[in-house]
Amino acid sequence: MINVERKVESEEEEFKMEIKLLSKDKAKVRVHVKGTTAAEMNTYRRTILDKLPAMAIDTVEFLENSSALYDEMLAHRLGLVVLKTDVESYFIRENCKCKGVGCARCTLDLTLDVEGPCMVYAEQLKSKDPAVIPVHGKTLLVKLLANQKVKLIAHAILSSGNEHIKFSPGIMYYQGYPNIKIADVKSPDAIAGICPTGVFSSDHKKLVIKNKEACTLCMACVDASKGEVEVKGSETEFIVTIEPWGQLTATGMVEGLVDALHEQIDALSEEIKKLK
The missing domain is CATH 3.30.1360.10 (RNA polymerase, RBP11-like subunit)
Known part of the structure; x- marks a missing residue:
């Protein structure tokens, strides 16, 4: 026995x-x-x-851009801005009640309205959530000459490195x-x-x-x-x-690792049950 x-x-x-x-x-x-x-x-x-979730700018709505950079180039630079992440306050879009449409529970808007001549830095992005701001404020976005202007709305979402490496926290x-x-x-x-x-x-x-x-x-x-x-x-x-890159602390990454492993094990268990 x-x-x-x-x-x-x-x-x-x-x-x-x-x-x-x-x-x-x-x-x-x-x-x-x-x-x-x-x-x-x-x-x-x-x-x-x-698998660990982090915030990053996903899409950008340009209202005005007379800088030397095309919209696509500036949007790419914005997407790589490291944002401090509050994983408790946001949902991944696929898990949100809005079903991926985009709402305050899964999407955060950051605005930028600057006129040259000047250097434009990440710290000039204005976030609607003071807990989610650029980690490295002096990240250079674009140089504006006299009479050049950039006005935009950037939409940040919570996702993981599976979708794009910019969502990986470290x-x-x-x-x-x-x-x-x-x-x-x-x-x-x-x-x-x-x-x-x-x-x-x-x-x-x-x-x-x-x-x-x-x-x-x-x-x-x-x-x-x-x-x-x-x-x-x-x-x-x-x-x-x-x-860590800055979105999460090292402690937060370890805690997220444990949670992500539990989720994967639970998902595997559910798939095994379907085979019985």
Whole structure:
């Protein structure tokens, strides 16, 4: 007789993942992850890139444009403006009650009305929602000469990288955690100096690992030492970097990742039920 509870507990232990924070700043977060595989890491990477929702300008209505840029060129530049995203306040159009027509629940209007001579920046876009504004205000849109004018209404929507990469809130990338073995190195100073990320230090006699997490597996030390240093990336431990563009925070991206994975698993379960 199989003890179901023990079996579930055993499976939970088997798939238990350990995460340790290595560094965090405004640009990115780096963590050390244990107890997983490259396939699982790649699933997380693709989900962040393709499935997480973010706001971006989708269409532009030009009322006047006498600048040097064609409407299409200026619309393209506007589409790439990174917008701070409030995922709790908006719906993806396909899931909205308006059924994709466009309403205040799924679409946000930003206006621009500028006359030259001047440089026009993203921060000059006026948003109807103060929570959704350009992240990088000094993004240059167009240069206007004297008597040139741009007047437009930009329509921003919530979508994901599956539709267009401009809706992707950032990237995740990973590498195997470095396992480094040092034999009797004949030129420790040279090996320490050749490492581009400062993994090693030397007292002129011995090569010492100073910062293992800084290793990028470039193998410069392996080539230079002719095998005296051995470096290999782990297949069950990884250094993961999450780098947001600005629409969401790194924490928001991780929370969105969990939600997106649950949605995909639920959708798969429903499809499996249809086969029975």
